[in-house]
Amino acid sequence: MMKKLTLGSALIITTLLGGCATESSRSLDVAKVASYGTQYQGPRSPISVGKFDNRSSYMNGVFSDGLDRLGNQSKTILVTHLQQTGRFNVLDRTNMDELKAESGIKGQAQQLKGANYVITGDVTEFGRKEVGDRQLFGILGRGKSQIAYAKVNLNVVNVQTSEVVFSTQGAGEYELSNREIIGFGGTASYDSTLNGKVLDLAIREAVNNLVSGIENGAWRPAN
Numbered sequence: 001m002m003k004k005l006t007l008g009s010a011l012i013i014t015t016l017l018g019g020c021a022t023e024s025s026r027s028l029d030v031a032k033v034a035s036y037g038t039q040y041q042g043p044r045s046p047i048s049v050g051k052f053d054n055r056s057s058y059m060n061g062v063f064s065d066g067l068d069r070l071g072n073q074s075k076t077i078l079v080t081h082l083q084q085t086g087r088f089n090v091l092d093r094t095n096m097d098e099l100k101a102e103s104g105i106k107g108q109a110q111q112l113k114g115a116n117y118v119i120t121g122d123v124t125e126f127g128r129k130e131v132g133d134r135q136l137f138g139i140l141g142r143g144k145s146q147i148a149y150a151k152v153n154l155n156v157v158n159v160q161t162s163e164v165v166f167s168t169q170g171a172g173e174y175e176l177s178n179r180e181i182i183g184f185g186g187t188a189s190y191d192s193t194l195n196g197k198v199l200d201l202a203i204r205e206a207v208n209n210l211v212s213g214i215e216n217g218a219w220r221p222a223n
Contacts, residue, residue, distance in 0.1 A: 031200070034208045035085045042214070045116045045221030048091040049079050050157070052121040058128075070123050070199065074152065077200050078121055081207040087214060088221070091115050116222050117165070118157045121203075125151035125171070128194065145177040148194040150202040154210060156219065166219035170206030174198040 052075035054060060054068050075094075083090045091113060092099070103110045131145045151171040155164050174197045213219050 031204065033081050033084050033204055033211070035087065035211045038086065040086050042087070043221050043223045044087060044089050045223065046089040046091055046113055047082065047117045047119055047156075047221075048093045048115040049075055049082070050118040050120040052078060052123075054123045054126070056123050056126040058123075058126040070126060070195070073196060074121060074123055074199050074203060077196075077203045078119065078154075078207070081204055082119065085207060085211050087211055089113075115159055118159055120155045120157060121206075122153045123150060123199070124153055124169075125149065126198075143177065145175055146191060146194060148174045148198040150198045152199075152202045152206050154206045156210070166210070166213050168206050168209040168213065170202045170204070170209060172198050172201030172205060174201060 052071045054070040054074075056070070059070060079090060079092070082088055100110060126149070128146065128148045131147065149172070151169065154168050154170075156166040157164055174194050176191050176194060214221065
């Protein structure tokens, strides 16, 4: 009888332990533009973000569904980085209907501010590749790396004259690597977040160059 109870208890404990799940979470530092939080006494020109198109061959093939996901994602990233520079008054033009509705609910007429410049952008290069290797024909292990590359162009356009007053580029590469050694560890599976990470890196570099152009006198924002 005691033996049966002991065996039953062991099975219950094993079941409970096997059914336990663990959770973990942590916040991550988000990379910001180089000028974030720095002192600036110059003019903060009102700007808006225009079209940001994917001009690369990535997701633009014959079987594309016509949705410019890279372009839309890039535009969102650009607005954030421009605002973080502290050099511009960034005007939101993507939520006009929502802003108008809220203004009506509040019972106040909108007093929209016009932009002096429109920032347009293009993803000119984008690609992903996987690179793998094997140590001693795979006996000692194997590895796989996912690499994403992006290059973007930004143009500052005067709204009154349509003149492109400044242009800049930014490029970035992101790599995810995993290695399996003699059956231990795991190789990297497809990570869709690499697209956003490499776009953020390239756009952040382009915005840094945009701010450097102001500081170097290559172009001067108007009030």
